Amino acid sequence: MLRITDLRLPLRHAEDALRPAILERLGIIDAALKGFSVFKRSYDARKKTAIVLIYTLDCELADEAAVFARLAGDPHIRPTPDTNYRLVAQAPADWPHERRPLVVGFGPCGLFAALILAQMGLRPIVLERGKEVRQRTKDTWGLWRQGVLDPESNVQFGEGGAGTFSDGKLWSQISDPRHLTRKVLAEFVKAGAPEEILFVSKPHIGTFRLVSMIEKMRADIEALGGEIRFRQHVSDVLIEGREGSRHVRGVVLASGEQLRADHVVLALGHSARDTFTMLHERGVFMEAKPFSIGYRIEHPQSLIDAARFGSNAGHPILGAADYKLVHHASNGRSVYSFCMCPGGTVVAATSEPERVVTNGMSQYSRNERNANAGIVVGIGPQDYRQDGRSDGPVSPLDGMAFQRLWESRAYVMGGGGYQAPGQLVGDFIKGQHSSAFGNVLPSYKPGVHLTDLHEPDAAGRASLPAYALAAIREALPAFERQIKGFSLPDAVLTGVETRTSSPLRITRGRNLQSLNVAGLYPAGEGAGYAGGIMSAAVDGIEVAEALGADLLGRAVAT
Ligand code: FAD
Structure with missing residues (x-):
């Protein structure tokens, strides 16, 4: 079998366009191609008006050796690798x-x-x-x-x-x-x-x-x-x-x-x-390890589709659009989108009483109104160590204690009953209290309690550490440059997203x-x-x- 990678065709190509494209790519006549299958299909949507499908194809040829010899050195023509799985060992039938x-x-x-x-x-x-x-x-x-x-x-x-x-x-x-x-x-x-x-x-x-x-x-x-x-x-x-x-x-x-x-x-x-x-x-x-903390953000899915696919939004091959964003904030923190769920819902993901944790899910159809994603800030053991020192080993359990602290705070800020604290993006950027939803209705159940995510408790603690709030405030308008409408004032932030990965190894x-x-x-x-x-x-x-x-x-x- 021969594998072709990076064979590109326009998004709206005819169903039977693959075969002639293969013949042309390999320089063979129709009778020389005995069959083919699609191994992978991806797309390149960087140009919204000219979205391209990228195929990896496995081809069965009448004379493979001749094609390999003629196209030797072509990085996109290779033998198809054997991807079959084989067990490394087999126990006797009477395993004790x-x-x-x-x-x-x-x-x-x-x-x-x-x-x-x-x-x-x-x-x-x-x-x-x-x-x-x-x-x-x-x-x-x-x-x-x-x-x-x-x-x-x-x-x-x-x-x-x-x-x-x-x-x-x-x-x-x-x-x-x-x-x-x-x-x-x-x-x-x-x-x-x-x-x-x-x-x-x-x-x-x-x-x-x-x-x-x-x-x-x-x-x-x-x-x-x-x-x-x-x-x-x-x-x-x-x-x-x-x-x-x-x-x-x-x-x-x-x-x-x-x-x-x-x-x-x-x-x-x-x-x-x-x-x-x-x-x-x-x-x-x-040992302690880095993880990330932040909020879930919700936008209308139609806004993300339009920003990513333009007039091609809604094409069945593309489905609901996703995104992946990163911003390096001026305070040295990296802010990035995490576990983006197109056409999905934000879910209550706590496993502990009186704590609030967000995450996202969707159905196969991805046809809910909102897109959601974690917008999170990377943190390391030095950010969450509990002993107040600035050097030496950190207890492996410190990250867990840190997660619990913010999850408990979110429970209180949500007003109890596992409601999550939330704020409109426009208000979050301006640092003002949100009091009513706009065009984006959040999907988190049992419900979102609007507040100011910067609001401190008696100990001066907001919904997340100050460096995380500052980095996310800076990142949201910066993301607007990549996804038009990302800092939509009505978009909703819900928190907190603390279980992005394990806090220890x-x-x-x-x-x-x-x-x-x-x-x-x-x-x-x-x-x-x-x-x-x-x-x-x-x-x-x-x-x-x-x-x-x-x-x-x-x-x-x-
Ligand atoms: P887990 O899936 O967490 O499984 C661990 C299991 O161990 C649990 O069932 C738990 O009950 C059990 N367990 C724990 N302690 C004990 C004990 N003491 N005794 C007995 N049993 C125990 N990842 C993706 O790649 N794509 C996604 O779209 C995606 N969406 C997600 C959405 C949500 C809402 C959440 C919460 C996570 C999502 N993730 C997603 C992350 C993904 O689910 C995890 O990365 C993955 O499940 C980790 O697999 P795991 O088997 O290591 O651990």
């Missing part, structure tokens, strides 16, 4: 019960770790603190509709993890020499995702489909001998040995039940604060095990090794491979 690995957490990372372990024949046991996805959906709606939070079953916790109520964006910028992202997409399609996710450049699934896909993948794992146990909150880890030779020997559940295992994957997500504290107390090595070595506890595999977003559904899933695969190879005595190619 006592050697089954444990996977803690059933988000994208735990899901793919468990799936690969199951495909290797290792019959993993998954322990998930939250509930099955259908029950979890009801609990999550309970917060959004009635203001009732279940701290064990919500947007962060339960089957499918944090990605279940999301936009289901499936792209990632991770380097992927082994084509593991293809394995993830292929498994999702097998579980019911639309086939187009295999070839569009920015695939997304949306919330409703994710729910049924996760159930299907759970059934696949179970059919391979794996077990998924819900409402199983891991509250402790069993570790044996002295410093320098410590090994995990199992976990303890909140019910008091102990499960013995010499291999444990920790796929906890970034909100497992109690579990992070427990692991820290048990001496598992971890549970550091691991080259064997993907904890630096100081053998057999423990910190993985995914909570461990600081992923950010988003795709990278968490890929990390789950890599950790499962490392674990499988260790158990079965094989080497893994990385």
Whole structure:
């Protein structure tokens, strides 16, 4: 097979225009092209009036060798790589019960770790603190509709993890020499995702489909001998040995039940604060890491579509427009858009009582009125250290304490009942209190309480630290230069967005095990090794491979 990259055609090209374009590009006659398929399709919308589709195509030719020889040196003509996934090891059919690995957490990372372990024949046991996805959906709606939070079953916790109520964006910028992202997409399609996710450049699934896909993948794992146990909150880890030779020997559940295992994957997500504290107390090595804080912004989706696509807005191939923005503020802070959800809604994403956290989600159709995105400021351990020093190591738990502080403040500023504090962009830039919505009605439920996000409490604390407020105030008009209308006075800011990534890293070595506890595999977003559904899933695969190879005595190619 031969792969052509960067073949460009106008947005409104005829359906049958690809074949002649390939013939021309390769300089061959029609009979020499036996068949072709689209591997990827993206677009270049920098010129709104001349939007271009960019194709990567796999072609079957009558005489490949001749074409390769003639076009040698052309960087856009290459052999099609083999993207098929192969298991690194296979367990014997009678794999003993006592050697089954444990996977803690059933988000994208735990899901793919468990799936690969199951495909290797290792019959993993998954322990998930939250509930099955259908029950979890009801609990999550309970917060959004009635203001009732279940701290064990919500947007962060339960089957499918944090990605279940999301936009289901499936792209990632991770380097992927082994084509593991293809394995993830292929498994999702097998579980019911639309086939187009295999070839569009920015695939997304949306919330409703994710729910049924996760159930299907759970059934696949179970059919391979794996077990998924819900409402199983891991509250402790069993570790044996002295410093320098410590090994995990199992976990303890909140019910008091102990499960013995010499291999444990920790796929906890970034909100497992109690579990992070427990692991820290048990001496598992971890360190503070940077993350970001800010607000969600909402605009009419039609404004974003017009700014990005002009008269081509509404074209079915383009769909609802997204954006990606960065501004380097004069106070040295970087402000950027995070987890942009075209045609979606802002969601209440807390997992802790009396705290408010925002995030965004959408359905596959992305046809809600508003576009939303996090507008966040990067911060580092020196910004959130709690001991007041300016040097030396920061406690790994400090970032969590910092997040809690602003989430609690948002709860108070929202007026209680999990309402979020909000402000119109025009008022935010001028530093004045908002009292009525304009043309943009915010989508966050249970509701947005208009206020001044700069308003200090008795301790002088606004809704975010002063440097973050200043950087965002500067960034919004600067973003206007990239997206016309971005600083629309009626656009709404809702806060706070604090759970952009894990505030700590549970550091691991080259064997993907904890630096100081053998057999423990910190993985995914909570461990600081992923950010988003795709990278968490890929990390789950890599950790499962490392674990499988260790158990079965094989080497893994990385
Ligand atoms: P998680 O998905 O967080 O899963 C961790 C699991 O571990 C949870 O189910 C939790 O209940 C369980 N757990 C934690 N502690 C314990 C314990 N002690 N015992 C047992 N179980 C435990 N990313 C994208 O790429 N695209 C998007 O469109 C997108 N939208 C998002 C929208 C929202 C509203 C949110 C909240 C996140 C979104 N993300 C998105 C981020 C994405 O969901 C995460 O990056 C991803 O889910 C991380 O996967 P993970 O498996 O590492 O952790």
